[in-house]
Amino acid sequence: MNPSISISLSSLPFSPAAPSSSSSSRISSSVSCSCSPSASSLFFAPKRRNLGLKQRVLVRASTRMAIGEVKAEEEEPPVIEEDAETGSKPRRIAIFVEPSPFAYVSGYKNRFQNFIKNLREMGDEVIVVTNHEGVPQEFHGAKIIGSWSFPCPWYQKVPLSLALSPRIIGEVAKFKPDIIHASSPGIMVFGALAIAKLLCVPLVMSYHTHVPIYIPRYTFSWLVKPMWLILKFLHRAADLTLVPSAAIGRDLQAARVTSANRIRLWNKGVDSDNFHPRFRNHEMRIRLSNGEPEKPLLIHVGRLGVEKSLDFLKRVVDRLPGVRIAFVGDGPFRSDLEEMFSGMPAVFTGMLQGEELSQAYASGDIFVMPSESETLGLVVLEAMSSGVPVVAARAGGIPDIIPEDQEGKTSFLFSPGDLDDCVSKIQRLTSSEEFRMAMGKAARQEMEKCDWKAATRKIRNEQYNAAIWFWRKKRAHLLRPFQWISKRIFPPQPRITCV
Template identity: 80%
Template sequence: MMQVMVVTTHEGVPQEFYGAKLIGSRSFPCPWYQKVPLSLALSPRIISEVARFKPDIIHASSPGIMVFGALAIAKMLCVPIVMSYHTHVPVYIPRYTFSWLVKPMWMVIKFLHQAADLTLVPSAAIGRDLLAAQVAAANRIRLWNKGVDSESFNPQFRSHEMRVRLTNGEPEKPLIVHVGRLGVEKSLDFLKRMNLNTSVMDRLPDARIAFVGDGPYRPELEELFKGMPAVFTGMLGGEELSQAYASGDVFVMPSESETLGLVVLEAMSSGIPVVGVRAGGIPDIIPPELEGKIGFLFSPGDLDDCVDKLGTLLHNEELRETMGRAARIEMEQYDWRAATKMIRNEQYNAAIWFWRKKRALLLRPLQWLVKRIFPSPEVHYQ
């Protein structure tokens, strides 16, 4: 049975969560994104806790400053380290701070992942980006199969009461849902283009839209959609979140910078067809052979294309339900049990193999020197 320890950026966490030992660390807010906690997780307490646990492998989520701590601990304890790349920070930097920071960020990412024994990416598109930037060798970049909690995100959570809430009291109206962090990088202003003096809601006047989530861009979005049939729920969790997904008619995803798009998987698992942008990791979820069967993709920046596909689904209940069922069936193949089995049995073993090979290469000169200084005595057999 695999034992797991999780080091998190949050203090005051329970000692155990679903059998995994939890260790909290002190953190501070990200300067450009106050709600994102940062922690190096390199205190003597955490180092001693990890050392006592005696891990066979360390898995760090990159980018983030905690990955530096994880790398240091892995080298101190002489154990393999896997890094999974979840947030495409070089794409986000120009939207939050200075563009000149993009190149230094790529240098940091290269340093970290070249020190790792294996890099896991959530989509083939991100893998190609890392390979093009020479972040790691091709054989050390592996796809981490998509996974979704198909029990928590399920059509059975469809709720009339939640639909009333999301439509502001008009449950009979077609309902578009978006779930996620409300950040400028999510391109949600695409749905209401001021420079074109038009929006999705102008073009689909009978529809309602609900934004589920919170983030630094929420005040601007609320102002942008002021006077329009839009609802902002703030953060939802647990059964409320499951209900929000399942109670919509169509899920929209305009973000062009998603490394995977977990919310897209959750929407599809909830039996809701998706209209997403043909960019980032979204085309890996809705590949060409399944486009039009489990969801639609629209061309980046093409509001007409987006509106046409949203309208097709919103005004055709039979097509919407057929695609929603097909999306649910597709997601049932990708639950977290299957994803966990893959990473445990294949990806971690690959990382350990690379680590052993690297260690053998590093030790070879030392072994040669030892043999020269302390030659083995010759043995003569008679």
């Protein structure tokens, strides 16, 4: 480090301001060195050979502690206070997401649709790269770019796309994004990573499907370890990782997928206008109960996949005579479930959307969720927003929605796989309509606090800023060797200031 040299020219004999007296013949110069604390310690620390063994150990320990503190501070981006309404200046954001949140019904469909809508309302320019089938040309002013896709080999209904065609690269380059946001895991996230590096743009990945948990159910257990390695490669290359729940964040941190300080929570949110108790509908209840609306009605909404542990619900219904159950949704496990529930009081509606879906949620008595692999469980949020109490497995991201202090007040959690625990909590709700209605009302009041707009504002004003800070830090680190060479070839000259 080059010291800053300051010479007082007013005391020199040839200075215009110097008085013409004999005292002015004295030459006095003041030299001041401004150094960083670390440099100062190098310049002014006592020589090690003059220290005893105990003193040397203390010096080394204190030095390591100081360095650790500096690194810890440097690894956290500064907190920038933003105005609640305006926040960060408008940005150009490219979003890569598969499967499409416009054509494929999935847990994060509402998340991304509300995210894009709110980004546009906050003044950001947005383009969305996604699968090509069934997508609109634009969504709330955001341009949609369809990429040719192919079915997943193990799950034919899930379309995949690499999104690395010259057309897409050209479209994104022409857009000149300030940041790229990609959903993970998948195939398209590799394309997003390549384009981000090609264009030298900060990259945020949001993790939505806990694939290592699903792999043994669909393929081979020995693929779990390679999957973790792929996740590490992807998320260590990203500048920030967003997770839908604290539990998933802990899983990624435990697996060392990326450093803990680069994991952030994407706050939960729900569309409390479209999922509302006012949609409770007698005709829909007749449909869901197969003509027996007076019977207690359990409801499950979501993709019907083997990983959702829906076979557990057969054992539940077996223990609850007089109770009916309705499955809303579709998926590869539907035919097996229909065969499993053959002759039982069960209804399979298939896919419902719009007002029909809102009516289905609000017309049930209890929402049941046996899945142990949910990254969050948006359907649980939607059921509670509809004024329907939930009985769900205490696993995955569900406890983030129903924390310990809310159990028994807004909804119930049961020990995963514990049939007696699950059945007893359903019976508590079916045995008292007053208790069930009170819990549904409390659930609705709690969900009114969850706002997609606030969640979006936090991402664009805080988490995107953190990603950009990490990206700049990484870029500076990569450029450091070149800067070192440059300084050796063109050494900086001492700075001389006149006082």
